[in-house]
Structures are given as structure tokens and as C-alpha cells.
Amino acid sequence: MTDTATTPAATVPTTRTRAGLLTAFAVVLVALNLRLGISSASALLDALRVSPGLPATGAALLTALPTLCFAAAGAGTGALARRFGAERTVLLALLALTAGLAVRAVPHTGALLAGTVLGMSGLALCNVLLPTLVRTHFPHRTGLLTGLYTTALALGAALTSAVAVPVADAVGSPSLGLAVWALPALVATAVWAGVRAPSRAPGAPGPAERIPLRSVARTRTGVLVTAYFGLQALNAYAVVGWLPSLLSGQGMSESGAGAVLALTQAVGIPMSFVMLASTKGAGSPDRLRGAFVAVSLAMLAGFGGLLVAPVALAWVWAVLVGLGLCSFPLVLAVIAQSGGSPAETTALSTLAQSAGYLLAALGPLAVGLLHGATGGWAAPMTALLVTAGAQLAVGAALTRR
Template sequence: MSRARDPLHSHPAPATAPAGTALSRSGAAWLTAAGIVLIAFNLRLAISSSSALLEQVRAQLGFGPLVASLVPTLPTLCFAAVGSTSAMLARRVGTEPAVFLALGALCAGLALRGVPHTGALLAGTLLGAAGLAVCNVLLPAVVKAHFPAHVALLTGVYTTTMALGSAVAAAAAVPAADLLGRPSLGLAVWGVPALLALVLWSLRPDSWRAPARRAEGGADSAWRVGRTRFGLLVTAFFALQSLSSYAVIGWLPTILTDHGMSPDRAGLMLGVALVVGVPSTFALLPLTRTGPRLRLAFVVLGASLTAGYLGLLCAPLAVPTLWAVLTGIGLGAFPLVLAIIGGSGHSPQETAALSTFAQSAGYLLASAGPLGLGLARSATGSWALPLLTLLVLAALQLLVGLALTGRRAR
């Protein structure tokens, strides 16, 4: 009898396994893949929707510039703090149950944001970001564990879906809030796709009762993997691209509205910047297979990001769609570094360790971006200094990317 091959899972079913067992394994693999994609769709919804609605929510709740700067900063701080504990949580309860718990926290946080109170907005942002942090860190390990032969493909699919979800939320947040009658409800409505992801993930056989797995290398494995030259370069690159991404997601609509653009069109420009990541992700991911091609990808991304920032600095309303497209292409570094993390290590545990270190340390460094840029805007009354800072950081990101692709990187 020939072996029954699972089209998604890398391991064929044993020849002696009953047909029903093979079918159940195939079904579980498809369910896992669908769950990964739906979770990815939710990974940036909360952040891009709050960015598009920030000025309307601020007018509704009446908070000042400090809280306005905190709203886009709290997610990256939470990603750093909670992300550092994700591997420990996975060891205690299992990776898949940890993702289940994280989705529950995301749903609760998004619902809390619907309460028209500044404290509820901040608390809901923290709770939802905590759920996102765990999913951010553990999804590469889930892909590595369940689909080791298809890491690049699944990474491309879920990062593309993540970009698509972020773009949809950015473009639809203002119209949704107008339809519902309150900006706070426009924030809470994005809990619906999160709830769908929670339900789908709960249908998997090991989503809430998987045994805890012991991580190879012990509790300090993340530090051990992260302090290598390769780990430090990955972390530095992750930090710089995250800072740019969350600066754009957090402030692009405000930059444009400050120059006279309407809020709904400014949200649409953010959607354009984010949706560009959908085709560019699949165009760039094949370049991760060789060092020279990856180097070329980093150069293209760096040049595009620089051009987009220059356009926003010098003539923000001249051709804003072009600036949004160029900036969006430049933000395509995220799937590349995620694919590098997902393809590294000799086991899912080592992958999770590098993911934990790079994301927790990277997001901690990146959190200075949205907060610092917002405070600089408030202090100077202009976006010139924040955009000049982003230009310098884009150049630094390119240099780190070139070092990451060098022969001595690993």
C-alpha cells in the first residue's frame, strides 16, 4: 500500500496507519494552516485601525498629546515585555494553547477599546497587544513545527495576509466608525475577526490541551541564541524595520491630516502603504534563499523607504499616493527578516528562542520610535525633525542589512 501524502504537512502518514488516522492528520494540518492565516490577518488590525482613528478618538475622549503619543507606542512596548515571556509560556502550557490564550486576550482587549473612556482605551490596547505579542513570537515556531518543509511558503502567506489585514483596517476604520456612530465603536468592531480566529483555532485537536514541550537549551536559550553575531544582527535589523513600520502605521495619517488632507483620505493613504506589502512580499521572499539576492532586496527596500520619506518631508501633498507606495515597499523588510528567523535554527525550540530574543529586544528598541516622533512633533510643531530622523534610521537599516547578508554574519 502506498503512503498517503499530506499536501500541507511535511511528514507523510505511516504506511500502517488506518485511513481515518491519515485523514484526521491531513484535516488537522489544513486546519492549522487556515488558523495561521486567520491569526495573521489579525496581527496588525488593532494597530492600523487605531492609527486611522486616532484624531477622532482624541476628539471624542479629549486626551492630550502625551496619551496621543502613548497609543501607538504601547503595542511595541508590550511586544517587547510580553514577547520576552512567550517562550516560557509555551514551555509551560504548550505552543498551541499559548496561542489560544493569546487570541482570547486579543478579543478581550479589542472589546474593551469600545468603552468610551481614556483608561479603557489604554487598558484595551495593552491587553490586546499582549495577545498580539505572544502570537508574533510563536507563529514562526508553529510554522517550523508543523510545516518544516514549507517555512518560506507559509511565512509568505501569513505575512501577506497580515499586510492585507492591516491595510483593510486602515482604509475601513474611519468609514466603519462613521457607520457605527462613534470612533470608540470603530475600534471595537475589529474584535470580530479576532473572535473568528479564536473559534477556528479552538477547533484544532491540540489548541488547548497540548502537553507542554521542553525547550532545547533551557530557560536561557533565547539569550544564548540572541547574543551570537547572527542573533545580534537579526535583532538590530528587526528593531530598525519595526521602528519604521510602527512610525508609519502610527503617524502617517496624522502627518497628512496636519498638512490639510481629510481624515478618510489619510486613512486610505495608510491603507495604500500597507497593501503594497501584499504583492511585494511574494516578490521578495524568493530572494531570501541566497545571500547576494537578499542583499539586493535590502538595497531596493532601503532606496524605496528613503524616497518615500523624502517625499513626505519635502512635498507631502504633491503626490501622496506615490509616497505611500514607496514607503509601503520599503516596509517590506518585515517578511524578509521573519523568513530569516523562521528558517534558522535546528529545531522549533531554537527558532522560538531567536524569535523571542529578536522580537522582544527589537520591539523594545523600536518603541522609542512612535513615542519619540510624536513628542518631537509636539515640541517643534513640525514633522521635519521626525522625518529627518526616519531618513537617518533608514540608512542605518540598510547598513545592518548588508552586514546581515555578509559572509561573516553567521
């Protein structure tokens, strides 16, 4: 009788542990896919101009579309999550991502842009909901899970930047080379299908709780987090969208330029954990402030180097800019730990990512237009130095005691 009575009690922790491990693995796998479609398009941008004959305006639009979709689709994430639940909304988002990347196999500018819109809209939902899901499923391990999934994100971006050109060469065209990245998205979709929402404690707020974005936008934290998120995303997507073209335009090979971009993104793989760990423990507010200032100064130095000597010390600038990209996990950690409930976290994440990515869309678009108008890279890089300085100022204000 004793064995029979204790078996169910012993089974519950095991079941919960397995569910937690599955969810953690699924979160990391989703994060791994969040930049594959963007980095592959960036690395293949010059090849896409030849086949399928992407015009200059189309190239500028292609680099700006991800952030535009993140802003537009991200704004509706809260409503979808309340209706379907965060877990099911992410599943729908992954289906859209997979389909959008697959559509880009068609060698036509219209298919390339349409597939990008569909896929990036799916990414927008995942971007907004991942901090909320981390807080909901792992309330006592938000720093660890944020570090894991931002590391996976950086790893996916770096890997794709390094191998996108060889993969496209192997399959015979840049269009098919873009569509290859639908396969890992399909795997993530299959794994995520097994994730279930955790049971809520009695009296806890349900998924129907709605926090108006305007109420978050009136707070100091909401304004500063949104401004910082937008500025760091503007700088990051300008780099991801145009760094290979900048370097290849100065005489570096396409594969070499892709490798430099890969290094830029790979630097964040170990540094994300270092930065997040440095903000824990005694004196964490001062450490957080120091981390925000350090990454912004690194971005400024990297942009300055790309302005004056882009190819001569390309690997040095890549490391500095890569350190600057660590601003992303830092601001995500702030979002995941903010608010009194998952609904408030979702509201802050929605505001920061919808309004922030709308600002960020100006980065790659402005860089493309300035480069097209001037025929060089001095004007675009000078503009990015200004935005990196603004990021430093906002980060200092955000982390002020």
C-alpha cells in the same frame, strides 16, 4: 479482510491533511488579526483626540503602546510556551486580544489604554510564536507559510486603515469603531481552538527544551537579526502610527489620509511573495542581500519624499514606503529558517521581537514628541531618515556571506 486492513492506513494521511489545512488556515486567520487593532487606532487617532478627549501625551502613548507591549510580553513567551505548549499559548493570547479590543468600546482614555495593553500583550505572544509554529507544523514549507501569513497581516492592516473611519462613523463613535475589530479576533479564537500540536518523532526535543536568550544574544546572527528587526519595526510603526496625522495636518482629508496608509500597507500583499520567492534557488544568498538592500532603499526614498512634498506625491511615497515594509517578511523568513530546532527558533524570535520591539517603541513615541515640540514634521521625518539608513547598513551586514 484486505479492505478492512487498509482502511486505517488510508485514513491517516487524510486526517493529517485535514489537520494541516486547518492549521494553515488558522495561522493565516491569526495573522489577519495581528494589525487590526493597531491600524484602526492609527486611522481614528484624530477622532479619538476629540472623543473621548485623548490628550497629546495620550496619543503619543497610544501609538507607542503596541511596541512596548510586544517587547515586555514577548519576553515571557518562551516560558509560557514551555509550560502550556505553543498552540495553547496562542489560544490564550487570542482570548486576551479579543477581550482587550472589546474593552476599548468604553469611551474613556483609561479604558482605551488598558484595553490596548491587554490586546497588544496577546498580540505579542502571537508575534513571537508564529515563526515557531510555521517551522513546527510546516518544516518543509516555511517560505510558503511565511509568505501567506505576512500577506494576510498586510491585508488586514490595509483593509482596516481604509475602512476604520467609515466603520466608526457607521457605529456612531470612534470608541465603538475600535471595538468592532474584536469580532474577527473572536472568529480567529474559535478556529484556533481546533489546532493541535503535531506528534513528535522519537528522540526529537520536547517543548520543555530551554535555550537561554543570552546565548543567542552572544551570536552574530542574534545581534544582527535583533538590530534589523528593531529598526524595521521602528520605521514601520512610526509610519502606521503617524502617517495619517502627517497628511491630514497638511490639508488632506482624514479618509484620504487613511486611504494612503492603506495603500502603503497593501503594497506588501503581492510584494511579500515576490521578495520571498526571489531569495530561493541558485544564488539565493546574493538575492537575499539584494532584497534586503532594495527594501531599505525604498524606505529611504519614501521617507525623503514625505519630508519634502508629503501631499503632492503622497501616492508615490506610499508605494515606496510600502515596498520598504517588505523588510518584515524578509526578516521573519530568516528567523523561521534559523536554528537547529523549534526551541532555537523560538529563542531567536523571542530575542529579536522583545529587544527589537523595545527599540521600535522609540519610533512612534519620538515622532509624537518631536512633532509636539516643533509643531511640524521636518524633525520627525529627518529622524526617520537616519533610522532608515541604519536599517540599510544592518541589513547589508546581516546578509553578508
